[in-house]
Structures are given as structure tokens and as C-alpha cells.
Amino acid sequence: MITTIDLGLHEKKVFSQNGEDGIIAKLFEIIGFSNNYTVEIGVEAGIECNTRLLRENNHCQGIQLDGNHENLSQGLYQEFVTAENINSLFAKYHVPKEFDLLSIDIDGNDFYLWLSLHTFYQPRVVVVEYNSSLLPHEDKVVQYSSQGCWDGTNYFGASILAWQNLGTYKGYCLVYAESNGINLFFIRRNILEKLNITFLNIDSPTQLYRPPNYEGFRADNHPSKGHPPDPLKRPYLTSHEILNTGKFKDNRAITYQFIAYPDTKINFTKETSDLLHPKIFRQGFYLPEKEFTWLDGSYAFFAIKLDLFSDALLEFKIFTALLSHQNSTLEVEVWINNILMDIWTFQYNRLPDKLNQFVYCPSRLLAENDGIITIEFKIEGSSSPKQLGLSHDKRHLSIAFSQIRFYNLTQSLT
Numbered sequence: 001m002i003t004t005i006d007l008g009l010h011e012k013k014v015f016s017q018n019g020e021d022g023i024i025a026k027l028f029e030i031i032g033f034s035n036n037y038t039v040e041i042g043v044e045a046g047i048e049c050n051t052r053l054l055r056e057n058n059h060c061q062g063i064q065l066d067g068n069h070e071n072l073s074q075g076l077y078q079e080f081v082t083a084e085n086i087n088s089l090f091a092k093y094h095v096p097k098e099f100d101l102l103s104i105d106i107d108g109n110d111f112y113l114w115l116s117l118h119t120f121y122q123p124r125v126v127v128v129e130y131n132s133s134l135l136p137h138e139d140k141v142v143q144y145s146s147q148g149c150w151d152g153t154n155y156f157g158a159s160i161l162a163w164q165n166l167g168t169y170k171g172y173c174l175v176y177a178e179s180n181g182i183n184l185f186f187i188r189r190n191i192l193e194k195l196n197i198t199f200l201n202i203d204s205p206t207q208l209y210r211p212p213n214y215e216g217f218r219a220d221n222h223p224s225k226g227h228p229p230d231p232l233k234r235p236y237l238t239s240h241e242i243l244n245t246g247k248f249k250d251n252r253a254i255t256y257q258f259i260a261y262p263d264t265k266i267n268f269t270k271e272t273s274d275l276l277h278p279k280i281f282r283q284g285f286y287l288p289e290k291e292f293t294w295l296d297g298s299y300a301f302f303a304i305k306l307d308l309f310s311d312a313l314l315e316f317k318i319f320t321a322l323l324s325h326q327n328s329t330l331e332v333e334v335w336i337n338n339i340l341m342d343i344w345t346f347q348y349n350r351l352p353d354k355l356n357q358f359v360y361c362p363s364r365l366l367a368e369n370d371g372i373i374t375i376e377f378k379i380e381g382s383s384s385p386k387q388l389g390l391s392h393d394k395r396h397l398s399i400a401f402s403q404i405r406f407y408n409l410t411q412s413l414t
Contacts, residue, residue, distance in 0.1 A: 005030070006200040007176040007185070015052040018180045020127065024050060024101065027125055027175075028058070031191055034124060037099035038062035039090075041113065042106040044396070045069045046076045050103040050127055060100070063093045067106075068298040068396065082146045083109065083116035083248075090121060103127040105183075107150035111141050111158040111239075112248065115166060124188050126172060132181030133226050134159035136209035140236035145251040152287025154216075155230035160184065160205040162239035168203075169243050175199040177208040184208075228287070261307045262408040268293035268401045284377065292319035292400035301376040308371070308408050311363045317403040318355035323348040324390070327383040330398055335376040337365050346399070355399075 010026040011019025036059055043049040043064045054060040055074070063075045070078035079089055102123035104110045110128055133154040134140050141158040142148075150156050158166075163184050164174045172186040176199065192198075201207035212226030242248050260266070270288045284300020285293055306312055321330050328348040334341050334357075342359050365373065382398035385391040 001196075003197045004200055005197055008179065008200070011179060015048060015056075016050050017048055018178055018182055020050050020178060020183055021053045023176060023178065023185055024054065024125070024127070027185065027187065028054075028100070030197065031124065031187065031195070033058065033060075033100050034098060035096060035100065036060045037096055038101040038103070039095055039099060039123070040064045040101075040103040040105075041081050042066060042104065043069070043076065046071060046074055050105075051101065054101065062099065062101075063095065065089065081106065081113060083112040083144065084146060084250075086113050086116055087118045087121075090117070095121065098122045098124065101125045101127070105129045108142065108148045108156050109144060109146075111162065111166060112144045114170070115242070115246075119170075122188065124191055126167075126186040128163060128184050128186075129157060129182055130160050130163050130177070130184050131157040132160070132210060132212045136160050136205045139165065139238045139240060141239055141242060143235065143237060143251050144248045148251075149283035151285070152216075152227065153230040154227040155234050156227075158239065160209050164203065164205045165239040165243065173199075174203050174205070174208065177210050179210055180213040181210040182214060259305045259307055260406045262406065264406050266404045268403060286395060286397075289400075292402045294322075294395065294397045294400045295377060295379065295382075296398075297396050298379045298382055298398075299377065300379075301374055303372060303374045305371045306361070306366055306373060306406060308366060308406070309363060311409040312361040312366065313407040313409055314359045314361060314375075315403075315405040315407065316357045316359065316401060317405070318357060319400040319402040321346040321351060321355065321399045322383060322385070322388075322397045323351070324383075324388045326388055327381060330379070330381040332380075332399065333376075333378040334359050335378065336361055336373055337369055338374075339365070 007023055007026060010022045012022025013019055014021040038051045038054055038060050039062050040049055040051040043066050046052065046064050049064065051060065051062065051064065061075065063077060065077055065079045065081050067078065067080040070076055077093065081089060097120055104113055114126065114128065131154065138159045139161045141162045142155055160177060167174050167186045171189050173189050173192055174184060175187055176185040215225065216227035268288055269292065270290045284295050284297050285302065286296040323330055323346060325348060330346040332344040334344065344357055361373065379398045382396050384396050385393040
């Protein structure tokens with residue numbers, strides 16, 4: 001007689017964001033461990049994540065990868081994982097062929113990471129984030145961009161149906177969707193075939209689906225269920241068209257979608273940048289609020305084309321910096337086309353009334369790159385309002401821009 005297990009009875013939060021800890025524990029109670037090795041991609045500082053409980057309670061080892069954080073003592077390495085480098089990173093860190101758990105949560109290209117993982121690697125359990133704003137009958141996946149980063153809207157990831165199709169393609173069964181509409185759980189099919197069990201609603205997206213039961217940050221600071229709609233109404237692909245060819249285009253081919261002329265201003269306020277924001281910023285810029293846009297994380301960049309062929313000056317109007325007596329110093333390196341141009345330092349209780357910063361861009365940088373510049377911000381000292389006891393906001397914030405203005409140095413600065 002086959003036993004049917006209802007995983008909904010086993011959700012439990014210890015170190016996970018939601019009830020993942022309990023589900024993962026139950027799955028390994030059923031199938032057992034092989035080598036106690038785990039891989040988790042997208043963990044922030046590794047405090048709230050899906051593998052910490054396994055590490056502390058089940059003597060698991062392995063690696064954690066995150067684009068903004070590193071802690072070698074716990075196997076957390078700072079790596080920006082893409083479809084192009086995931087296999088080389090697994091080789092770099094000596095991930096075994098078969099390991100117990102793979103968890104992916106990067107708020108964007110998650111589908112493409114698992115798809116691109118070579119069949120040489122055979123995790124026994126896979127946990128992924130899905131986009132529950134997409135209904136269970138919709139086969140939708142966001143377009144891939146190796147530079148992609150979540151911009152705060154509901155344009156991210158893939159629908160539950162698309163994930164189930166990918167799981168089947170890779171040889172996995174979809175066994176559960178966590179109750180807050182965030183995580184899906186898969187088990188390798190050949191493992192289940194050896195057991196005398198099944199799971200309630202296994203491989204049924206329509207029955208497993210749960211709608212968004214989480215609060216997304218809105219520009220007006222009023223939390224609401226799910227994230228705000230994509231103002232650009234960007235198109236989706238289907239999992240079938242991706243899986244049928246095994247190929248997908250990297251949308252980073254368009255390196256910029258904005259041309260700045262002398263005295264051009266880019267405003268970062270809610271009223272003017274809703275449509276502009278997703279066209280320019282590639283990573284680290286959070287959805288615009290009423291008067292500014294936060295940098296989120298320890299790294300941010302964007303690319304534009306300057307219609308200037310002489311020395312230029314960039315004026316960054318900074319609305320505020322997230323500092324407190326607990327987090328008193330913030331350092332921001334400003335790079336243009338891979339050259340360090342300036343270092344900004346902000347200190348608590350020493351913030352001037354105007355935080356405007358000017359960065360020089362020599363004409364040779366423009367000439368060498370046909371006017372295209374990539375501006376990068378590398379940040380030390382960012383924190384979250386939650387860590388500072390200011391609110392429940394868990395975003396990793398640093399400075400807030402209200403405007404960037406571009407000057408030709410032959411003009412007067414007025």
C-alpha cells in the first residue's frame with residue numbers, strides 16, 4: 001500500500017524565511033541523506049536561509065553563493081551566479097556529482113540557473129522560488145539577462161507551471177508549494193520510484209499553487225500582498241519554447257537604453273522614473289519611492305550613452321544615507337568603465353545638508369567606448385532598517401539618489 005504524505009502539515013520556520021525548514025527536514029526524514037552536502041544560491045549573509053538548519057542540526061557541509069556577501073567560516077562565497085558561470089563555479093568549489101540539496105533564490109534568473117546546470121550534477125532535492133503572481137495555468141518565464149537583478153516589481157522568475165515543466169525535463173517531481181506562495185520543492189524521480197510513498201497533489205501545479213501571501217514593498221511605503229505590477233509590461237517566454245531548443249538569448253546585448261545629452265537629468269523620484277527605472281538600471285537600484293531611489297546591496301551599476309566628446313562632470317544628488325549610531329560609517333567607491341574615480345564617505349551625525357557629489361569623467365573614457373559608460377558603486381557599510389531596529393524592512397540599503405545630472409565641462413555649472 002502506498003502512503004500519501006501531506007507536506008502542508010510539516011511547515012516550520014527556524015532559520016528559513018517561511019516554513020521551508022520543516023518541509024526540508026521532512027523530505028530528508030523520508031529519503032535520508034547521501035553525503036550531507038548542500039548548495040544554496042542567494043542567501044544574503046546566510047542568517048535566514050534554507051541550509052543553515054541542516055548545517056547546524058544534521059552536520060551538513062557545502063557552499064553558499066551570494067552576489068553581495070561573503071563569510072568563509074561558513075562556506076559563504078561572494079559570487080554573482082549566472083547561467084553562463086554556474087557550472088564553472090560548481091567546479092571551482094568542488095561540488096560533488098550527487099549532493100543532497102540545491103536551493104536557488106536570486107529573484108530573477110532562477111529558472112535559467114537550474115536549466116543551465118549540467119546533468120553531471122544531480123541534487124536529490126531542489127528548492128526554488130517561484131512567481132506566484134502568475135496563475136497556475138500560465139506557462140511564463142521572464143526573459144534572461146546575465147546582468148539582471150530584481151527591480152522590485154512582479155516581473156521576476158517563473159510560474160509554477162513553467163517550473164513543473166522544467167522539473168519534469170530534468171527528471172524531478174514537484175512535491176510541494178509552500179503556503180506563502182514563495183517556494184517550490186522537487187525530489188529526483190528515480191529516488192521516489194524506489195520508495196513506497198507519494199505526496200498529496202504531486203506534479204499538479206493547479207492543486208499545489210498558493211497565491212502571494214507576502215508583503216511587497218510599495219513606493220508609497222504601504223505594504224501589500226505581492227509585489228507591484230511591472231509598469232513596462234515586459235513580455236514573458238514560455239518554458240516550452242525554452243526547453244524545446246535548450247537555448248535562450250541574453251538580453252544584456254543592449255548595453256544601454258538611454259542617451260544623456262549635456263545638462264540631461266535622470267530623476268529618481270516616483271513621479272518621473274517609474275518607466276525610466278527598469279530601462280536603465282541593471283543591478284542594485286530598488287523601485288523608486290516618492291522622492292528618491294535606494295541603492296540595495298553592496299553593489300550597483302547602470303550603463304548609459306553620453307552624447308559628449310569632451311570632459312564631462314556627473315552630479316549625483318543624494319537624498320540621504322542609511323546611517324545610525326549602530327552603523328555610523330558608509331563608504332562608496334564610484335567606478336566608471338572599470339576605473340576608480342572617487343570614494344565617498346558618509347558619517348553619522350556629520351551628514352551635510354546637501355549630499356551632492358561630483359564625479360569627473362575624462363573625454364578619453366568616452367572616446368574609447370563610443371560614449372558608453374558603465375557606472376558602478378561598490379559599497380561598504382550598508383545595512384537594513386530591520387537590523388538597525390528602525391522598521392521591518394529587510395532590504396540592505398545604503399544611499400538614496402534623487403537625481404543624476406550630466407554636464408559638459410565647457411558649460412558653466414548652474
